[in-house]
Amino acid sequence: MIAFNDFSFWYPGREAASLQQINLKISDGEFVLLTGPTGCGKSTLLKCLNGIIPHLSGGRCQGEVVIGRCTTRTMTMAELSAQVGLVQQSPDDQIFATVIQDEVVFGPENLCLPRAEIEQRLEWALKAVDLAGYRLRSTAALSGGQKQRLAIASMLALEPRILALDEPISQIDPQGACEVMDVVKKLNREYGVTVVMVEHRIHEVAQYVDRVVVMDSGRIVVDAPARQAMAKAELFIKMGLRLPETVEISRRLKQGHIAMTVEEAVNLLKSGVRKKSKPAAVCCRPAAAGTPVLEIGDLFYRYAKNDKQVLNGINLTIHKSEKVAIMGRNGAGKSTLLAHMAALTPPQQGTVRVAGRLIDGKKKLPLGTVGMVMQNPDLMLFHSSVRQEVEFGLRNLKTVSALMTERYGQAIQGLALADLQDDPPLALSRGQRLRTAIAAVVAMQPEIVLLDEPTTGQDKRNIESMMAALMDQVETLVFCTHDVESAIRYATRVIVLNQGKIVADGPPRNVFADAPLLNRSGLRPTQSWLVGRALGIPDVFTPLELEEKWIC
Numbered sequence: 001m002i003a004f005n006d007f008s009f010w011y012p013g014r015e016a017a018s019l020q021q022i023n024l025k026i027s028d029g030e031f032v033l034l035t036g037p038t039g040c041g042k043s044t045l046l047k048c049l050n051g052i053i054p055h056l057s058g059g060r061c062q063g064e065v066v067i068g069r070c071t072t073r074t075m076t077m078a079e080l081s082a083q084v085g086l087v088q089q090s091p092d093d094q095i096f097a098t099v100i101q102d103e104v105v106f107g108p109e110n111l112c113l114p115r116a117e118i119e120q121r122l123e124w125a126l127k128a129v130d131l132a133g134y135r136l137r138s139t140a141a142l143s144g145g146q147k148q149r150l151a152i153a154s155m156l157a158l159e160p161r162i163l164a165l166d167e168p169i170s171q172i173d174p175q176g177a178c179e180v181m182d183v184v185k186k187l188n189r190e191y192g193v194t195v196v197m198v199e200h201r202i203h204e205v206a207q208y209v210d211r212v213v214v215m216d217s218g219r220i221v222v223d224a225p226a227r228q229a230m231a232k233a234e235l236f237i238k239m240g241l242r243l244p245e246t247v248e249i250s251r252r253l254k255q256g257h258i259a260m261t262v263e264e265a266v267n268l269l270k271s272g273v274r275k276k277s278k279p280a281a282v283c284c285r286p287a288a289a290g291t292p293v294l295e296i297g298d299l300f301y302r303y304a305k306n307d308k309q310v311l312n313g314i315n316l317t318i319h320k321s322e323k324v325a326i327m328g329r330n331g332a333g334k335s336t337l338l339a340h341m342a343a344l345t346p347p348q349q350g351t352v353r354v355a356g357r358l359i360d361g362k363k364k365l366p367l368g369t370v371g372m373v374m375q376n377p378d379l380m381l382f383h384s385s386v387r388q389e390v391e392f393g394l395r396n397l398k399t400v401s402a403l404m405t406e407r408y409g410q411a412i413q414g415l416a417l418a419d420l421q422d423d424p425p426l427a428l429s430r431g432q433r434l435r436t437a438i439a440a441v442v443a444m445q446p447e448i449v450l451l452d453e454p455t456t457g458q459d460k461r462n463i464e465s466m467m468a469a470l471m472d473q474v475e476t477l478v479f480c481t482h483d484v485e486s487a488i489r490y491a492t493r494v495i496v497l498n499q500g501k502i503v504a505d506g507p508p509r510n511v512f513a514d515a516p517l518l519n520r521s522g523l524r525p526t527q528s529w530l531v532g533r534a535l536g537i538p539d540v541f542t543p544l545e546l547e548e549k550w551i552c
């Protein structure tokens, strides 16, 4: 169905090839996960499938990509689009209609399908991504995760033979991600759709796929059935990639079996010899009680007069030095709350105090009080090099030269951008663009840093180095995330929103041990916690903790 024959590709103006001698064959009906470190060429490879490369990208190619029986060089974009549906990494790059239903029916209408069939596909596709009630809604009034769901729906409605998905669940809440994966798997299994999915959240998708292809620096370095690929756990770790916790548990057990699901991991552990003595339960980190820096009282907010309340009576105090994760279902109100904390949106009802200043929409906060990175980093990048981008804020703060060099250096090192300083930000991979936007904010060392989903599109190594830099260089940090593992590891406090209300607020270990709460809020416990529960060991959240309590 798909064949890359000795294919290499150079973007315009780049000396190094972003794809190097790729040889890859994907059969009809296969489900392939394509993964690898940020910037290794995954999105570039997907763009070859529907003809963006070479027809729109410019640049230089060697070798060929064959879809069906024809090479993409000789096929038109229209011919390719009829076979390949590509869901792009940033939904904003894909969505163009102003109304949701228009976005979804655009493809089927262009295929000149009968009206009844278009209607049926529209209904089915929106239901599949849980947007059924949103048909007539404006696309501009969607949250980031809802936009990602819409981008998926518009490709599902095309019913393509090949579905190419570029990090389709990166901004979707954990339960929603599972539902989307179930739909994609069903299409693959029941209708024989060939699926090529790029994803860093390997732990959430590995159990769905037939085969795993890993890239590094533009080359394919692993190509194996899923279980065999997971057996190369050491290589994944060396490359800084994330493993499913069940695989991590299997690795620690050292028995040679690889568990792909929680059930398999439970059976594997039961078959081993259990440790006799249990170490004491890990203590919850105490909540910080420093000076209040964000004080929110009875905050209500709706986008338009007749809309539902998006924030529904928020009361919240965040203290200096806290590291707070805000979590919850797509559309729960996280980004809207963050916009209030950044004083970008003045309160309609209730009060917001930032660093002691009452926000009323009239007076601006002094520069350097709050730094925020939005969910879509592209909205914040406007310079012609990473260097200029990161220096911009420091120049506005009139930072003296020596301090500027120091802060710039720290931010660039911390965000792993040293090799990209002269690159134009918008010609970087998404993970690299996001790190650039974060570096620009961190370099200014504002009192409060607000990040909207900073782990999306990042490999494990970059998440770890980025979070280490944030822990080190940022005083008070508030970040929205769907990444349960990162919240457990880095947050001192987790706040869960549901329909604009705070439904949980406490140390991560308390929040993530409350399965009914997680279930109601679009979240999921970690695989280690589920394994621990099945084995009767409470308070286990990571493979390491499970090893300490169970494995000899």
Ligand SMILES: Nc1ncnc2c1ncn2[C@@H]1O[C@H](COP(=O)(O)OP(=O)(O)OP(=O)(O)O)[C@@H](O)[C@H]1O
Pocket (backbone or CB within 6 Å): 011, 012, 014, 018, 036, 037, 038, 039, 040, 041, 042, 043, 044, 045, 089, 426, 427, 428, 429, 430, 431, 432, 457, 458
């Ligand atoms: N439009 C472009 N112009 C020039 N270089 C580009 C362009 N897009 C990507 N690149 C470069 O090509 C390489 C591969 O980028 P690509 O987006 O395919 O990586 P990726 O593996 O998908 O990364 P991520 O996981 O961060 O999305 C990177 O080094 C990137 O800087």
Ligand SMILES: Nc1ncnc2c1ncn2[C@@H]1O[C@H](COP(=O)(O)OP(=O)(O)OP(=O)(O)O)[C@@H](O)[C@H]1O
Pocket (backbone or CB within 6 Å): 140, 141, 142, 143, 144, 145, 146, 171, 173, 303, 304, 310, 328, 329, 330, 331, 332, 333, 334, 335, 336, 337, 375
């Ligand atoms: N500009 C807007 N106009 C009207 N409604 C909006 C607008 N932006 C967001 N909304 C709606 O407000 C609600 C909350 O959106 P918000 O972006 O705060 O959610 P979120 O929790 O950050 O979601 P996600 O996890 O998907 O990023 C959603 O129902 C969304 O559709």
